[in-house]
Amino acid sequence: MSTVQTKKSVSFEDTSVAFAHQSDSKLRKTYLIFAMMNQNWLVKIGTFFIKIAIRLGLPIKFLIKNTLFEQFCGGESIETCQKAIDNLAKAHVGTILDYSVEGEDNEKDFDKTTQELLLTINKSASQQANIPFSVFKVSGIGSVELLEKVQEHPEDLTPEDNAVFDRVKARVARLCEEASRLNVRLFFDAEESWIQDVIDQLCYDMMAKHNVKGKTIVYNTYQLYRWESYENLIASCDKARKGGYTVGAKLVRGAYIEKERRRAFEMNYRDPIHNNKQETDEDFDKAVVYAIDNLDVLSICMGTHNENSCHLCMKLMAEKGIANDDKRVWFAQLLGMSDNISYNLANAGYNVAKYVPYGPVEAVMPYLFRRAEENSSIAGQSSREFLLVKREIERRKAKNC
Numbered sequence: 001m002s003t004v005q006t007k008k009s010v011s012f013e014d015t016s017v018a019f020a021h022q023s024d025s026k027l028r029k030t031y032l033i034f035a036m037m038n039q040n041w042l043v044k045i046g047t048f049f050i051k052i053a054i055r056l057g058l059p060i061k062f063l064i065k066n067t068l069f070e071q072f073c074g075g076e077s078i079e080t081c082q083k084a085i086d087n088l089a090k091a092h093v094g095t096i097l098d099y100s101v102e103g104e105d106n107e108k109d110f111d112k113t114t115q116e117l118l119l120t121i122n123k124s125a126s127q128q129a130n131i132p133f134s135v136f137k138v139s140g141i142g143s144v145e146l147l148e149k150v151q152e153h154p155e156d157l158t159p160e161d162n163a164v165f166d167r168v169k170a171r172v173a174r175l176c177e178e179a180s181r182l183n184v185r186l187f188f189d190a191e192e193s194w195i196q197d198v199i200d201q202l203c204y205d206m207m208a209k210h211n212v213k214g215k216t217i218v219y220n221t222y223q224l225y226r227w228e229s230y231e232n233l234i235a236s237c238d239k240a241r242k243g244g245y246t247v248g249a250k251l252v253r254g255a256y257i258e259k260e261r262r263r264a265f266e267m268n269y270r271d272p273i274h275n276n277k278q279e280t281d282e283d284f285d286k287a288v289v290y291a292i293d294n295l296d297v298l299s300i301c302m303g304t305h306n307e308n309s310c311h312l313c314m315k316l317m318a319e320k321g322i323a324n325d326d327k328r329v330w331f332a333q334l335l336g337m338s339d340n341i342s343y344n345l346a347n348a349g350y351n352v353a354k355y356v357p358y359g360p361v362e363a364v365m366p367y368l369f370r371r372a373e374e375n376s377s378i379a380g381q382s383s384r385e386f387l388l389v390k391r392e393i394e395r396r397k398a399k400n401c
């Protein structure tokens with residue numbers, strides 16, 4: 001539960017707005033997909049067999065492409081995402097093209113990914129109203145092993161390591177320069193704590209360079225499940241004020257909780273994550289309050305599916321007389337999830353965008369498995385998405401009776 005009382009100015013229960021973009025047949029398909037994902041055992045067995053089938057080279061691409069991929073991804077390439085971009089735009093929801101190929105680990109791949117990211121930035125520049133942000137992960141353009149060494153054992157870096165790290169810095173600089181040149185806002189996604197200090201430093205250097213003259217181009221991501229993040233947000237704003245630039249901040253809770261806890265336990269250091277969900281929620285709320293109070297130096301994107309957090313942000317904006325469509329405040333969700341939030345916010349005139357993951361079906365499988373797990377039932381409780389889709393089908397049936 002959110003810690004601050006919120007005024008429910010927009011209803012996230014309105015499924016007629018949330019699913020207006022889906023025909024009856026598309027909605028039935030969405031229902032079937034969520035109904036399957038709602039079965040915990042099916043997700044576990046399904047994931048297991050899909051992994052084996054891929055390894056054996058069995059032809060299951062068609063099946064995945066027409067179910068999970070269609071639900072959570074925009075297409076296999078930038079071009080094939082155009083339909084998703086147009087569909088979202090019809091409801092005034094923006095697209096954030098997210099090149100979701102994972103597990104690259106050599107210099108050639110990192111250069112290739114950089115080229116692909118430059119294309120997403122250019123695509124955004126060519127359709128700024130519909131594609132308001134670009135995004136990337138530093139681990140997509142540099143080796144995690146190296147980033148970890150830079151952060152945790154800088155004294156062990158060899159001249160070769162330094163040369164490789166210089167190339168990572170050059171790729172980051174290239175992306176930010178292109179974004180700045182084309183006036184496209186660019187998110188640095190947040191990652192695991194053992195490489196995040198390096199990502200932060202790269203990002204802050206770019207903010208100081210590009211977030212000047214009234215433009216906020218570079219956005220860092222603050223994971224409020226980390227007990228240090230709230231103070232980091234304040235410190236980065238203080239520094240920016242002194243340095244005469246602005247801060248872009250994507251506020252999220254954080255996605256790597258199990259990994260973080262496991263590593264902290266195994267390596268015997270203090271867990272970087274809050275003790276419980278409530279502490280995370282409290283810090284997220286505090287960050288939203290701080291952000292809305294400091295929009296002179298901050299632009300934010302609320303990267304969340306938490307309805308209370310969105311209500312809190314809306315309430316604070318109303319109290320401060322900040323227009324719903326103020327360009328410094330955005331909301332973002334993932335494609336195929338929390339349409340009740342995205343479409344109802346957009347319907348009320350707020351700035352909203354969806355991450356639209358894309359890439360070859362085989363390459364985005366890890367992303368799809370994570371979404372399937374996230375939407376499976378927890379302790380016998382159906383997922384929110386499943387219940388909302390079901391309710392909309394029932395509403396349409398009742399209307400047609």
Ligand SMILES: Cc1cc2nc3c(=O)[nH]c(=O)nc-3n(C[C@H](O)[C@H](O)[C@H](O)COP(=O)(O)OP(=O)(O)OC[C@H]3O[C@@H](n4cnc5c(N)ncnc54)[C@H](O)[C@@H]3O)c2cc1C
Pocket residue numbers: 188189190191221223225252253254255256257273274275276277278280302303304305306332333334355
């Ligand atoms: C547009 C967008 C962009 C995103 N970008 C990033 C990113 O760059 N980096 C990143 O790491 N994640 C990112 N995420 C994922 C995000 O961090 C969350 O994992 C996800 O959105 C769920 O959190 P929530 O606020 O939506 O909702 P909620 O369901 O309210 O919160 C779930 C979250 O609460 C936290 N939590 C749960 N249990 C506990 C516990 N016991 N103790 C402490 N904390 C707990 C975890 O962070 C968990 O993910 C992004 C999400 C969106 C929608």
